[in-house]
Amino acid sequence: MGGITALEDVKVKLHKAIVEGDIEGAVESAKALVDADVDVLQIVSEVLAPAMKVVGEMYERGEYFIADLIASAEAFRQAFEDVLKPKLTSSRSGKGVVAVFGTVRGDIHELGKNIAKALFKAEGFEVIDLGVDVPPEKFAEAVEAYGAKVVGASALMTTTMVEQKKVVEELRRRGLRDKVVVVVGGAPVTEEWVKEVGADVCGDDAFKALKKVKELLGVV
Amino acid sequence: MPKPTLTILSRSEASEIHDKAVKLLSGVGVRFEDPEVARILLEAGSIEKGGRVLIPEELISEALKNVPKRLDLYDRDGRKVATLGEGALLFNPGSAAIKILDYGSKEPRNPTMEDLKNLVLLVENLDHIDAQSTALVPSDVPIEVKDAVRLYPILKYSRKPIVTGAFTVENLHIMLEMLKAVREDAWKRPFAIFDACPSPPLSWSRVTSRNVVDLAKAGVPSEIVSMPGLGGTAPATVAGAVVQHHAEVLSGVVLAQLVSKGAPVIYGGSPTLMHPRYGTVAIVAPESMLISIAYRDLAKYLDLPTHTYMGLSDAKLVDYQAGAEGAYSSLTAALSGFDVISGPGMLEFESVQSFEKLVLDNEVCGLVKRFARGFNLSVEELAIDVIEDVVLRKGGNFLLHPHTRRYVRKEVHIPNVWDATPRSRWGGRNAYEEAHEAVLKILKEGRRSELSDDVLKELNAVYERLWRKAGSTPIYV
Known part of the structure; x- marks a missing residue:
């Protein structure tokens, strides 16, 4: 029980880090989730993608500026490219398409x-x-x-x-x-x-x- | 003489920012895309580090000793127009627009050589636009001649001084030849200024740095127009952008002085705010203007002639925003005492010229120049005797006193297009419509300061050569 709650906390932290454009925080939380063997696709679909959606909405509402967008995109990029992508064990079923x-x-x-x-x-x-x-x-x-x-x-x-x-x-x-x-x-x-x-x-x-x-x- | 003035930096603040900029140049340095230009600075004692040129303090102070503090500017026909360095307030159209907005249109179009000629005629006839500028980039000419052709209608139809610039290394020379064809002593009594822009942050492109070098060699005034983009190509803080701006201009001053001691240089700028939401370059944002006023004080601290981009608007149409931005930035420029002010006529982030806006901006320029002139406190102008005379003997009516007739023309600025009529004499047109009428009238019957046949022949010969070099047949307007 405690483990799952802790993991949920890390997901919330990752979400927050992406939204706030906290690059170090995003990378750290992403690592923690990967180390706990959370499925990479699940991290992207449950945390990263929704977080970026929030960022986009904040920009549209005028709360976020370009500099904020770029910080969030960079946090997303580093968490995804550097931490999650190497762990991605896909079927690579799309190969050649x-x-x-x-x-x-x-x-x-x-x-x-x-x-x-x-x-x-x-x-x-x-x-x-x-x-x-x-x-x-x-x-x-x-x-x-x-x-x-x-x-x-x-x-x-x-x-x-x-x-x-x-x-x-x-x-x-x-x-x-x-x-x-x-x-x-x-x-x-x-x-x-x-x-x-x-x-x-x-x-x-x-x-x-x-x-x-x-x-x-x-x-x- | 009471005169409204606008300053923002104290002498000690200016000194502090100057020192910081000098440290930036000697510590972080400047990148020159052209190794030959870099070599000029390296041979004079700058240090190369990681592809950047670190400029030592001594070179900067030496250059500031050599750079001229005043610069007399003449018109095409050799008459002195102003001394730059004393707040000359020479308004000129913002350049170089790639589009023109026709009367009544919401969609700007590509300008032609004919449009450029009309713009020249307009400026020639607008009393408060003091200089021409190569303000439109014609779309109907080959790319190889786009910069230089802009000089042709100006030289042909106007005697006002010119603010211009080259887009290539090669065409600068042919532009200088065009000027010289019109007046042999074009450098001794200069009537053209060439813009050269560093690329923020702290770097110089090949073309613009070579332009500075070649202008210094020829002894032609160069205007170093740094253009920090607050929050994009410069820090998001005004102070940070000012330091960077100052360092960039200093690097241009040093380069010009190394090429030729005493080369005329104007401390210019076109600071912008990179809009936080849209990424557009907002030029009359208050933050952009604060940078300008601050560097105006830095130039004052160094006693150099100055230039800025004000009196323009980022609006897309000649509307309320266009008027408000044009007016408040023109007034700011006038109160800050800039020598050269580029901007009138310009819309949409320095990309669109409008003839009607130019006419309306001319009105604003007249108003703000009058305002900036202030007033005198002479005995005559204090008019104590006049007041006594009118109150005690003329029944309180100043209209009858000769003092009134004597001073009303001197003291009072009468706008032209601006509406001050009583309703009974009002023609029912708004300012935009009035401006359009004025445009039509000027183009139809305005003054043309044409060249003599001999001089025109000389100019045409150079112009012809420019076009032939590009393998095309010249368009004459």
Whole structure:
């Protein structure tokens, strides 16, 4: 009992460290969890990703500045890249599969996209990162150029979500739609939205999305 | 003579910041992208450490002894305009905008050579805009000539002094040739100033450092425009940004003096706030302006001519924000006594010029210059006898007294576009609409200070060479 409570405390501490941009604290707590054999994917999905979501919301509300975002992103990066990723024992079932990720046109929020990118890479996917403010044609061109099987279009703002629909339309226009699994990601995305835009996977949670993508590709 | 002035640093505070900046230069040093420029400082006794040039204190104090404290600026036709170093308040359009905002439009567009010519004509006719600047970067010319072509319409149509700058090492020389084609003694009686910007923090690009070197060699005034971005490319504290700014400008002064003792240099700046939420470069944020006033005091401490970027706005339209930011920053510049003030006409983080805003800013410049002039306390102006005369003998009406007629023109500034009419004479237009009417009127019937045919021929020959070098046919405006 005591052990579990202690672990929960460390998770809370890690969450707090990420939100506050406390790099040392984040690394320390992440190490403690890894040392206690907590599953890495569980740490990311239960702590890191929700923490970054909080950070994004704080920025949107005007409570956080760019400097705060960068500190949190760096705390996330160091905890994830330096501590968690080396321990990631995945099936690497995505090996050899190319995924094209980007934040849609008009939107420059890339935290969510980067979390997904890290997860997919850890799973063995070859991720082509198109960056932010990516027009629909660029997604389609990258699919053609790299022979991608997965497209991840991220949007944080309700005002830019409509661009996700345009990405799907562009893929369809070029006859690529049925050759790829389309993930529409971002905090405002819902299952209804996925259906409406004609995508396949709801990426409001990167882990769920990864699981679903693997199922659809048949590489579980 | 009572004169409103704005200072922020005491002499001892200025001395303290100066010492800190000197320590920064000798301890952390400056990075020069161009090894040949670095060599100039190294050969003079600076020390290379980890790719940076550590500039010893002696070099800095030596340079400050040699740099001219006053600088006479002339117009194109050789008439003296002002002595820089004494708070000349020479307003000029903010440069170099990559877009122009048309009247009534919300979406800025790419400017052309024709727009540039119109801007030049506008400035030539606006009384309180004292100098031209190469304020628009034309989109309809090849990239190789974009900087130098901007001088052409100015030299051709205006006699006002010029604030400019080169985008490449090579084109500086052809720009100097253009100036010389217009007036042989362009350096002895200078009428152009060239901006050169360090790259914060504490480094110099190849182009701008070479510009400083070449300008010093030619004896042409260079304006060292440091541009710390508070919280991005400089500390988030005003004090920290000021120290860094001062160190960067000093490094430019040292470089110019090493190349040529007595090379004319202006202590300039374009400090900004990197907006904490949007990452935009807010130039008239109060924090940016505090940096400017502080370095103005540092320059005063060293007795150097000064420049700043004020009188502009970060708004996207010619709206309330644009007016408020333009006015409060212009007044700040005037009260601080800067010599050269770049900014009028400019919107949206130094990227968009608006003709209407330029006309409205001209009004502001007139107002703030009048305000900054203060007033006299002479016996004549105290007017005790006049008051006695009017009160005891003229029935209290000053309009009838000759003293009133004598002084009303001297003492009172009459705005032009600003509305002071009674409603019965008001034309029903707002300031923006009035400004647009003024723009149209100036472009139609304003003064053009054209060159004589002989001089124009000389200028055209250099201009032609510039274009041919880029493999293109010149656009004449």
